[in-house]
Amino acid sequence: MKILTALAAFLLLLFLPAHAPHWLDAVPPVETEPLTVFQGSFGRNDTVASALEEQLSPADVHRLVEAARPTYDLARVTVGRPFALALGPDGQLRAFTYGIDDLRTLRVMRQGDALEAEVLTRTYDTRTAVVSAEIESSLFATIDATGEHPQLAFDLAEIFAWDIDFNTEIQAGDAFRVAVEKLSLDGRFVRYGRILAATFQRGERTHTAVRYEGSLGAGYYDLEGTPLRKAFLRSPLRFTRISSRFSRRRLHPILKVRRPHLGIDYAAPRGTPVMAASDGVVIAAGWSGGYGRTVRLRHANGYQTLYGHLSRISVRRGQRVSQGEKIGAVGSTGLSTGPHLDYWMSLNGKYVDPLRIQLPPAEPIPEEERAAFGVARARHLALLQERESTSPPTASATL
DSSP states (O other): EEESSSSSHHHHSOOSSSOOOOOOOOOOOOOOSEEEEEEOOOOOOOHHHHTTTSSSHHHHHHHHHHHHTOOGGGGGGTTEEEEEEEEEESSEEEEEEESSSSEEEEEEEEEEEEEEEEEOOOOOOEEEEEEEESSSOHHHHHHTTTOOOTTTHHHHHHHOOOOOOOOSSSSTOOOEEEEEEEEEEETEEEEEEEEEEEEEEEEEEEEEEEEEEEETEEEEOTTTTSSSSSOOOOOSSSSOOEOOOOOOEETTTTTOOOEEOOOEEOOOOOOOOOSSSEEEEEEEEEGGGGGEEEEEEOGGGEEEEEEEEEEEOOOOOOEEOOOEEEEEEEOOSSSSSSSSEEEEEEEEEEEOOTTTOOOOOOOOGGGGGGGHHHHHHHHHHHTTTTTTTOOOOOSOOOO
């Protein structure tokens, strides 16, 4: 734990975390008595009591925790989050701060004989950036080559997940362009915000996504207002490859006999998250012969899906799941030669090829919101026409 004795160090305590905050003009007057300031961060299995045991008595820790409880429960400290403590010449607590997250800081200060707690809130600086590139090998590698964070690849793939299978349908020469919010604190990039608009050119076809927030919630739509979201994802995995396709007569790699393989095998590293392809109910979750650890889901309109050879299962029978929710992880259980997902789909009891079936659409924009959608479409598409540089920062926003 770092120890500071200068009065200036106490200023750090008033607003944590210490990435050179710009909030000191809002700091109340500081006492002039000499203070000792301790700074540190919570480690694994740490509690407030264990982290401060050398500075505060158990009774003082209890008073601190109880003073903070109506505002924030200090029983929920997070590994790696910073804290600071100021003690007066008498060894008594003068102030304590805890960085709850990037935007919130708990501050407990002595006022007379009492301790008073409050949560101080910051806001992100938000600006819109335009990022574009031509695919060379994969979306993930291309995003990385532009200097952007890989999370942008996941976010972009999630938007087009119903129309593009990023495991099988991406080729060199395809291209994308995206207008995305970038959130920063004190000039330091923290994370991406909303993708406002995007295009993905695949061969002769260009897919367009426009964000619209209406009565149905936030979603992405094409130029005509048709939702990109479909009843089923094109793939229950992200960024993998197909190792075996739907076939009526496939040579089984272990049994060495030809028999139907009415599903898709996705090769992926062990532990890769497996997502529910659609909203549904878990009708089976456990061991299923040659499939090994398996999850079966029942969906609306007579559809069912099966996810086999899992290394672990994250759901239970009877549980309702949402599209995109993690239901397990890729493994190699059962009759399997290596880590992969065996994914099957059936309609009214008959197995169908998940890559070829025409899936039902999602609910469209209500007619009374068409005009509002048109305004949002024009505004967001205009952002895509800007040069590939960040626009001037907008007003700060907490998202």
